[in-house]
Amino acid sequence: xxxxxxxxxxxxxxxxxxxxxxxxxxxxxxxxxxxxxxxxxxxxxxxxxxxxxxxxxxxxxxxxxxxxxxxxxxxxxxxxxxxxxxxxxxxxxxxxxxxxxxxxxxxxxxxxxxxxxxxxxxxxxxxxxxxxxxxxxxxxxxxxxxxxxxxxxxxxxxxxxxxxxxxxxxxxxxxxxxxxxxxxxxxxxxxxxxxxxxxxxxxxxxxxxxxxxxxxxxxxxxxxxxxxxxxxxxxxxxxxxxxxxxxxxxxxxxxxxxxxxxxxxxxxxxxxxxxxxxxxxxxxxxxxxxxxxxxxxxxxxxxxxxxxxxxxxxxxxxxxxxxxxxxxxxxxxxxxxxxx
Amino acid sequence: xxxxxxxxxxxxxxxxxxxxxxxxxxxxxxxxxxxxxxxxxxxxxxxxxxxxxxxxxxxxxxxxxxxxxxxxxxxxxxxxxxxxxxxxxxxxxxxxxxxxxxxxxxxxxxxxxxxxxxxxxxxxxxxxxxxxxxxxxxxxxxxxxxxxxxxxxxxxxxxxxxxxxxxxxxxxxxxxxxxxxxxxxxxxxxxxxxxxxxxxxxxxxxxxxxxxxxxxxxxxxxxxxxxxxxxxxxxxxxxxxxxxxxxxxxxxxxxxxxxxxxxxxxxxxxxxxxxxxxxxxxxxxxxxxxxxxxxx
Numbered sequence: 001x002x003x004x005x006x007x008x009x010x011x012x013x014x015x016x017x018x019x020x021x022x023x024x025x026x027x028x029x030x031x032x033x034x035x036x037x038x039x040x041x042x043x044x045x046x047x048x049x050x051x052x053x054x055x056x057x058x059x060x061x062x063x064x065x066x067x068x069x070x071x072x073x074x075x076x077x078x079x080x081x082x083x084x085x086x087x088x089x090x091x092x093x094x095x096x097x098x099x100x101x102x103x104x105x106x107x108x109x110x111x112x113x114x115x116x117x118x119x120x121x122x123x124x125x126x127x128x129x130x131x132x133x134x135x136x137x138x139x140x141x142x143x144x145x146x147x148x149x150x151x152x153x154x155x156x157x158x159x160x161x162x163x164x165x166x167x168x169x170x171x172x173x174x175x176x177x178x179x180x181x182x183x184x185x186x187x188x189x190x191x192x193x194x195x196x197x198x199x200x201x202x203x204x205x206x207x208x209x210x211x212x213x214x215x216x217x218x219x220x221x222x223x224x225x226x227x228x229x230x231x232x233x234x235x236x237x238x239x240x241x242x243x244x245x246x247x248x249x250x251x252x253x254x255x256x257x258x259x260x261x262x263x264x265x266x267x268x269x270x271x272x273x274x275x276x277x278x279x280x281x282x283x284x285x286x287x288x289x290x291x292x293x294x295x296x297x298x299x300x301x302x303x304x305x306x307x308x309x310x311x312x313x314x315x316x317x318x319x320x321x322x323x324x325x326x327x328x329x330x331x332x333x334x335x336x337x338x339x340x
Numbered sequence: 341x342x343x344x345x346x347x348x349x350x351x352x353x354x355x356x357x358x359x360x361x362x363x364x365x366x367x368x369x370x371x372x373x374x375x376x377x378x379x380x381x382x383x384x385x386x387x388x389x390x391x392x393x394x395x396x397x398x399x400x401x402x403x404x405x406x407x408x409x410x411x412x413x414x415x416x417x418x419x420x421x422x423x424x425x426x427x428x429x430x431x432x433x434x435x436x437x438x439x440x441x442x443x444x445x446x447x448x449x450x451x452x453x454x455x456x457x458x459x460x461x462x463x464x465x466x467x468x469x470x471x472x473x474x475x476x477x478x479x480x481x482x483x484x485x486x487x488x489x490x491x492x493x494x495x496x497x498x499x500x501x502x503x504x505x506x507x508x509x510x511x512x513x514x515x516x517x518x519x520x521x522x523x524x525x526x527x528x529x530x531x532x533x534x535x536x537x538x539x540x541x542x543x544x545x546x547x548x549x550x551x552x553x554x555x556x557x558x559x560x561x562x563x564x565x566x567x568x569x570x571x572x573x574x575x576x577x578x579x580x581x582x583x584x585x586x587x588x589x590x591x592x593x594x595x596x597x598x599x600x601x602x603x604x605x606x607x608x609x610x611x612x613x614x615x616x617x618x619x620x621x622x623x624x625x626x627x628x629x630x631x632x633x634x635x636x
Contacts, residue, residue: 021466026478033482040482137359140614144606146558148565149581149599156588156595275471282477282566287585301481302567313478320471 120227
């Protein structure tokens with residue numbers, strides 16, 4: 001069942017509006033709330049000249065509506081300002097960090113889904129059993145833990161005390177230099193595998209385990225709880241009762257009829273759990289020195305590098321909107337009712 | 341079933357279930373500690389971060405200092421205890437301010453509908469287009485560090501959820517016969533809103549808000565950890581974790597205990613939210629009642 005062209009166009013137009021909204025709100029926050037935006041923009045140790053330059057860059061000498069138009073123009077032409085911490089254009093910095101975050105977030109999501117869905121199904125099947133209570137307690141605890149704390153404790157226990165896994169950075173510099181590893185796409189695992197570079201692949205894999213599991217904790221809990229709730233709902237439906245009456249084997253009922261219906265709302269909730277995960281990545285990357293957009297944003301926040309922070313915020317927000325649109329489209333493919 | 345009886349059943353269900361009872365106790369404890377901590381901390385000067393005890397740096401947990409001491413020789417237990425006051429203030433501040441913004445917008449949008457309603461809800465949607473916490477991050481970065489700024493930043497990213505919730509409720513209440521009756525009786529719109537719509541539409545939002553306090557504490561701690569929350573030496577739990585980070589390899593207790601405090605508090609609120617949700621859903625309630633052997 002392909003998506004109808006009409007629905008696709010409708011969603012894309014909506015996406016453009018939402019991104020416009022994001023830019024508008026960011027404009028208001030960055031230009032209207034501070035008394036003198038140029039001071040924030042130029043950084044804490046700026047000279048008078050730099051402040052004057054920031055003023056020009058932000059077009060603060062123009063009327064407000066022209067400021068907004070110029071702001072949109074700057075955004076579209078990639079003129080996002082210069083990070084005073086790295087001395088590089090913000091857009092370049094942000095783009096160079098994206099793949100590292102994507103690799104981490106995708107792996108975390110895979111872990112969360114591969115473990116979360118079966119656990120949720122199990123809890124639903126064993127309802128009012130100790131297994132259900134256990135799953136409930138674990139998932140609530142997981143959702144209550146500050147992710148930065150979990151990251152620090154995991155790093156301390158598995159990295160330093162037990163010494164099982166390396167707990168910082170994406171790859172060992174020494175190994176990459178010796179083996180002559182060059183990342184083309186930015187995804188270390190894929191690149192090293194394609195190039196047949198086993199040492200780097202193993203090293204990168206070992207380094208991704210801890211941050212990915214820590215980052216997966218929250219989406220895992222969300223997925224497991226959601227799957228459990230929906231599965232219970234589905235199991236109590238009339239058509240499932242008729243299937244049982246027809247004498248179908250339990251496994252067939254579960255996997256052929258129930259699981260598919262359960263997955264629809266779970267996939268629909270993927271957008272929000274992506275949102276939580278990418279914000280969690282800000283803290284996890286900071287702790288594990290993972291050179292992604294979260295690490296870049298957190299470092300920029302800690303050193304009051306305002307243009308860089310805004311660049312990251314806009315990028316992440318737009319990314320989030322796009323993911324939500326894709327999730328909606330996928331949702332409409334697997335659940336035709338949405339298109340109505 | 342009358343509303344009163346329903347509330348009593350919900351309450352009795354919570355007390356009967358051991359997990360829910362524990363969650364209720366955690367929340368009660370947190371509120372009590374939060375109120376009493378400024379008066380009862382064992383080392384008040386350490387707690388407020390006014391001291392530097394060179395000879396007491398990095399002491400591991402002992403009877404005198406149950407959670408050990410930090411890099412400046414301050415008692416971690418006192419700081420964590422006082423942290424509960426700050427978390428309580430943050431939670432109440434954020435939720436209160438978010439309700440204060442969200443309720444009027446949601447009610448007006450729901451009651452009047454039409455063009456104003458659409459406009460207000462579009463503005464709400466604009467805020468919701470940001471992933472959770474991201475808007476708070478950019479606001480906090482713009483406003484600068486500080487307790488009040490942190491509360492404002494979180495509240496501004498928080499109110500859309502309540503505006504939406506109360507918008508939906510208002511839309512249901514609006515169609516009730518008593519609202520029509522009030523309109524026919526010639527009561528002005530503002531009075532109908534305050535006397536009839538808000539009291540009837542508020543309950544779900546208020547319950548949700550009370551239970552969101554856990555998430556507010558969690559997110560505030562996250563903001564403090566990445567450096568846009570409260571200023572040091574405020575004993576806020578997230579900041580305490582970040583302060584202990586540098587010395588985590590030889591003094592794990594500085595990081596461990598504030599994080600544990602966050603986890604237990606948030607856990608209390610989340611479990612309570614779970615219990616309320618289960619017992620407020622009539623279908624689930626019936627099965628729980630049957631399981632507990634209560635006759636209806």
